[in-house]
Amino acid sequence: MSKNGNGHKKYAPFFGCLISTKHSQFEAAVRRTMPKLGAELVDLEGFSCCPDPIYYKAADKLDWLTLAARNICIAEEAGLDLLTCCSGCTSTLREANHTLKHDAELRGKVNARLKIIGREFTGTIEVRNIAMIIRDDIGYDAVAASVTRPLENFRVAIHYGCHLLKPGAVMAVEDPAQPEILQRLLAAIGATPVWQTKHLSCCGTACQNEDMKTEIMRDNLAEFAALDVDAVGLICPTCFDQYDLGQLQISRKYQTKYEMPILYYFQMLGLAQGFTPEELGLQRHKVSAKPALAKLGLS
Amino acid sequence: MVKVSFAFKSTIDAMIGGAGHSLCFQCGACVGDCPAAQYSTRFNPRQIMLDAVLGLADRLVTEDSVVWECTNCDNCFDHCPQDVRPVEVILALKNMIHQAGLSPKNVAPLLHSVATTGCTVAVSELINRRRRELGLPELVRPPVDELQKLLGDKKS
Numbered sequence: 382m383s384k385n386g387n388g389h390k391k392y393a394p395f396f397g398c399l400i401s402t403k404h405s406q407f408e409a410a411v412r413r414t415m416p417k418l419g420a421e422l423v424d425l426e427g428f429s430c431c432p433d434p435i436y437y438k439a440a441d442k443l444d445w446l447t448l449a450a451r452n453i454c455i456a457e458e459a460g461l462d463l464l465t466c467c468s469g470c471t472s473t474l475r476e477a478n479h480t481l482k483h484d485a486e487l488r489g490k491v492n493a494r495l496k497i498i499g500r501e502f503t504g505t506i507e508v509r510n511i512a513m514i515i516r517d518d519i520g521y522d523a524v525a526a527s528v529t530r531p532l533e534n535f536r537v538a539i540h541y542g543c544h545l546l547k548p549g550a551v552m553a554v555e556d557p558a559q560p561e562i563l564q565r566l567l568a569a570i571g572a573t574p575v576w577q578t579k580h581l582s583c584c585g586t587a588c589q590n591e592d593m594k595t596e597i598m599r600d601n602l603a604e605f606a607a608l609d610v611d612a613v614g615l616i617c618p619t620c621f622d623q624y625d626l627g628q629l630q631i632s633r634k635y636q637t638k639y640e641m642p643i644l645y646y647f648q649m650l651g652l653a654q655g656f657t658p659e660e661l662g663l664q665r666h667k668v669s670a671k672p673a674l675a676k677l678g679l680s
Numbered sequence: 681m682v683k684v685s686f687a688f689k690s691t692i693d694a695m696i697g698g699a700g701h702s703l704c705f706q707c708g709a710c711v712g713d714c715p716a717a718q719y720s721t722r723f724n725p726r727q728i729m730l731d732a733v734l735g736l737a738d739r740l741v742t743e744d745s746v747v748w749e750c751t752n753c754d755n756c757f758d759h760c761p762q763d764v765r766p767v768e769v770i771l772a773l774k775n776m777i778h779q780a781g782l783s784p785k786n787v788a789p790l791l792h793s794v795a796t797t798g799c800t801v802a803v804s805e806l807i808n809r810r811r812r813e814l815g816l817p818e819l820v821r822p823p824v825d826e827l828q829k830l831l832g833d834k835k836s
Contacts, residue, residue, distance in 0.1 A: 401811075401819060402801040409814040429798035429822040435752055436790050439774035440783060442696040447830050448794070487696070498826045547754035548765075557758055583715045583755075589748035589784055593719040597751070662814055 390518055392464035393456045394422045395474065398430050399618040400467050406662020407618060410647035411466050411511065413661070417527040417654050418519050425459050428452050431473040434544070435587045438473070443490060449477035450491045453508065454500040463508040466647075468617035471510040471552070472544035478508045479551050510545055512562050512616055512646070513554050524569035529655040531571025535676060537614040537649070538605045539563050539580045540624070545616060557581070566646060567614060570653035574614075579604040584623040595634060598627045602639050612642040612673045614649060621645060625667045642666070642673040652677065688735035695775050697768030704729040704764045710756035716749045723749040725756050725766040732769060740773050743782045747773050795831055798822035 400407045415422055429448060430437070438445040453474060456463045465471040481488045482504040492501055509517075515524060546557035555562060558581070564574040585597030602624065605613050613624060625643045632638050643666065651661040658679055663670040674680040692698040710725040711717050717724050723746050731739050740747065747770045756766040777783050793800055798821055801807075811819065 398800045402799065402803055402807045405807070405811045405814055405816055408811075408816055412816070424817065426820060427822050427826075429827055430794045430800050432794055433790065433800055436787050437794065438771055440778045440787055440791055442771065442775055444831060446696075448827065451826065451830060494830055497829050543751075543753040543755075548757035550758075583751045583753035585715065585719075585751055587752040588716060588719075588750070590720065593716065593749060593751075596719050597715060660814075662810075665810070 390419060391421045391423050391461060392514065393425045393459060393461040394464045394466065395428060395431070395452065395456075395470055397465070397467045397470035397618075398433075399469070399622075404618045404621065404645075406665050407466065407621075407645045407647065410645060410651045410656075410661045413656055414527075414647050414650045414654055415511075418515065418523055420514075420519060422464070423459070423461055425455050425461070427455050431467075431470040434469050434472040434476075443487075445473070446477050446480065446487065447491050447494050449473050450481055450495060450502045451498070451500060453478055453481075453506065454495065454502055456508075457503055457505050458500075460506075462506050462514075464511050464514055465508060466511050466616075467619070468510070468542050468544040469619055471508070474508040475510075476551050478504075478506075510554070510616075512545060512566060515566065516562055521565050521569045524566065524650070527650075528570050528653045530653055530677075532649060532653050532677060533571050535572045535612075535673075536575050536608075536610045537567055537572050537612050537644075538575050538577050538608055538610040539567070540584070540601075540605075540613055540615040540620055541581050542615060542617040542620040543583050563614070563616065563646070567649070570650055572614075572649060572653075575608055575610050577604055577608055584617075584620040586619050586623045595630065598623055599631050599635060599637075602628060602631055602641065603637075605641055606639050610641075611676045612644045612649075612670075614644050614646055616646050618645075628668050640668060640672065642668060642670040644670065644673065652679065682736060683738050685735045685737035688732075688737045691776065692732060692769075692772055695772035697765060698772030698775075700764040700766075701729050701732040701769045703762040704733060704766075705762060706730060707761065709759045709761060710764075710766045713755045713759060715751050715753055715755075720746075720749050722746050725750075725770070728770060728773075729764060729766055732773070741776050741780055741782070745773070745777055745782075747777070748784060795827055796824060798824055798827060 567574040648661045
């Protein structure tokens with residue numbers, strides 16, 4: 382973050398591969414809603430994949446740290462904190478930043494490679510997920526103040542996903558066993574967060590065993606469907622794929638038909654701020670968002 | 681017959697995050713909240729740590745290694761009283777498997793895509809059109825030569 386005299390907040394957004402390509406509706410939602418919270422997004426040039434915290438990290442951790450450090454260097458050179466919108470990018474960039482700030486040996490190895498391209502990791506910025514930035518720099522009250530169309534009587538099953546919160550010592554958002562950040566964000570736009578047994582569960586995407594992945598998804602969806610909710614709310618594009626596209630796969634494999642709208646938090650914030658469903662790309666989802674929009678009187 | 685590899689310990693200790701395995705005292709705190717252990721017939725993080733301690737390389741560094749069933753949720757990282765960070769040990773084992781040329785088929789294309797385009801997803805005209813419809817700025821590729829210099833001979 383960079384603040385000038387009147388408290389103006391500036392961040393370098395890092396949208397990452399999935400949001401900027403397959404799920405650009407989430408990028409649109411973030412770009413439209415953040416200015417209404419008094420935050421300016423300053424686009425920087427040259428970011429690559431974060432890189433991917435599952436398979437890239439699984440191939441070579443030093444390559445993974447080095448490419449992550451290069452992305453962090455770009456923000457350091459601009460003097461801006463990184464704002465991440467994807468839990469995968471959050472995982473990679475926040476962990477890499479933490480590791481390289483605390484482990485001199487690894488920092489030495491990474492900087493020896495970065496020197497080849499004339500860059501250096503100096504540890505001068507923070508990497509934070511957008512939800513954490515809103516809580517800490519902007520405040521839930523400012524979110525509530527930006528709302529022109531509260532999502533009244535709109536019941537949302539929360540899915541935290543793993544990498545906003547864990548590992549707790551590295552991500553340092555709040556206790557991963559008892560988080561409240563998403564409930565507070567939903568309450569700020571007038572929606573009703575609905576507690577359920579799967580709210581902290583893993584979506585299963587990163588598991589290489591396809592049967593296990595599908596079974597995890599099936600059980601989580603069954604839990605959501607058993608609740609009286611209007612949508613599942615989440616903040617991670619990977620979890621989104623697992624539940625949006627995943628519902629079609631589950632319907633085919635188990636002949637259990639689900640029609641559960643899956644919404645990214647910033648799409649819901651955008652609706653509450655008065656943007657149209659089209660401006661937030663809500664017509665793009667595999668599972669129609671129409672029932673949720675109808676509940677809000679928007680279709 | 682089970683074969684113990686005496687060189688295994690020094691190899692895994694040299695991997696980033698690999699040395700944690702020797703702190704494991706087999707309490708099983710990593711198992712209870714492990715989604716992979718719940719859904720798999722063979723995945724057990726406590727057993728993987730034990731196999732690593734015993735140097736059972738033939739059970740861990742193989743083409744069909746059980747480590748790829750890990751969901752990377754990080755629960756074990758948080759629950760371990762010994763700071764073993766089992767998920768990081770598992771990732772170190774994956775690094776060893778990759779070095780041995782035995783990683784799953786989806787890994788190499790992903791590495792290639794990042795090294796040659798900077799992105800894991802192939803950017804199509806449909807993706808660009810959807811971005812335009814939403815009024816988003818045009819996607820700009822990162823300087824791929826920088827990435828390739830950083831990756832050296834591993835660029836493909």
